[in-house]
Amino acid sequence: MVPAYFKYQQKFDDKVSFYETDQIAFAQSEIETSEKALKSFFWLKLIYGGLIVMLILAISFISPESILFGIFTALILHLAFAITIDNFGERYTKTYLTELQSVEF
Numbered sequence: 001m002v003p004a005y006f007k008y009q010q011k012f013d014d015k016v017s018f019y020e021t022d023q024i025a026f027a028q029s030e031i032e033t034s035e036k037a038l039k040s041f042f043w044l045k046l047i048y049g050g051l052i053v054m055l056i057l058a059i060s061f062i063s064p065e066s067i068l069f070g071i072f073t074a075l076i077l078h079l080a081f082a083i084t085i086d087n088f089g090e091r092y093t094k095t096y097l098t099e100l101q102s103v104e105f
Helices: 002-021 023-060 067-102
Strands: none
Touching: 002 023, 023 067
């Protein structure tokens, strides 16, 4: 995480120079990246949802006094919050993609 933070300015500068060099290629690159991100959001939410269902089924066979009951409940909450956060990311990625596709160069 920390190395990525320090390299962020270089990545940002590279994107700006790429945009200034060739705007059409930059837009195509961003469109492809955004479409891949949307597919990733879909698969992540699908996997998280499947895990939630599996954990709920596992909880139904566990005694409420068991430590696993608490751990599985915490995992279910964590996955539910992750899906919520991914929904926001997906919404803004869709907005960004729509704006990119509507821009004329």
